[in-house]
Amino acid sequence: MAGRYFAPRVIALLAHPRRLRLVLAGAVFAGLVLAAALMPATGEILGKAARFVGVALAAEIARMGAPSRIFSAIGARSLEIFLGHQFFIAGAGVMIVALGGPGVATGIVLTPAISLVAVAGSVALREVLGAARMDFIYAPPPPLAHHPSRGAVGAAQG
Missing domain, CATH: 1.10.287 (Helix Hairpins)
Known part of the structure; x- marks a missing residue:
């Protein structure tokens, strides 16, 4: 039919x-x-x-179309997502174990949901830390930071 x-x-x-x-x-x-x-x-x-x-x-x-824009936005924020997502995934894991443990069906449903919460939570955490003037958490250590050479800066300034 x-x-x-x-x-x-x-x-x-x-x-x-x-x-x-x-x-x-x-x-x-x-x-x-x-x-x-x-x-x-x-x-x-x-x-x-x-x-x-x-x-x-x-x-x-x-x-x-639309998913491409979503993945591009995620890619542009990959550092903050990489640094923050683990906290949200660990928290979700603790909750799952506390509520009775995972099963196959639970994993199929919860895995995408936890991923969404981890990504959105990481972006929100970045915004909160930025508002609290704690941006240094996302900055590389000074010895590893990219510093343009003086010649390139002078040439760019013309």
Whole structure:
């Protein structure tokens, strides 16, 4: 019945190569996650494969319109996200263990949610620290900081 009524829409959706790759990568990712959950003996191998396919899926999503802008914004703030996300992930892990521990279904739902909270929380933390004039936390140590050569500065000033 679904094929009878929705086939033209599905064909139109998949006619674009990028959408087709996105759907295929999503289906493979979902299949690997499900297989890892149902076959514990092969879970480690399938879990690693799912991670690789997940990266390919994220790369494909990043090439699309609005997601591309989101990934660009995240990339522009990668230092503050890198430095701050661990606090939020650790806090979420403590809460999950305190509330009964993770399961496969819980992990599938919570992993994207925790990632979103970690990224947004890291950006918010950066803003709070900036407002408190604690920007030095995100600055490299003076010996590692980039200092333009005097010749380049003089040439740039003209």
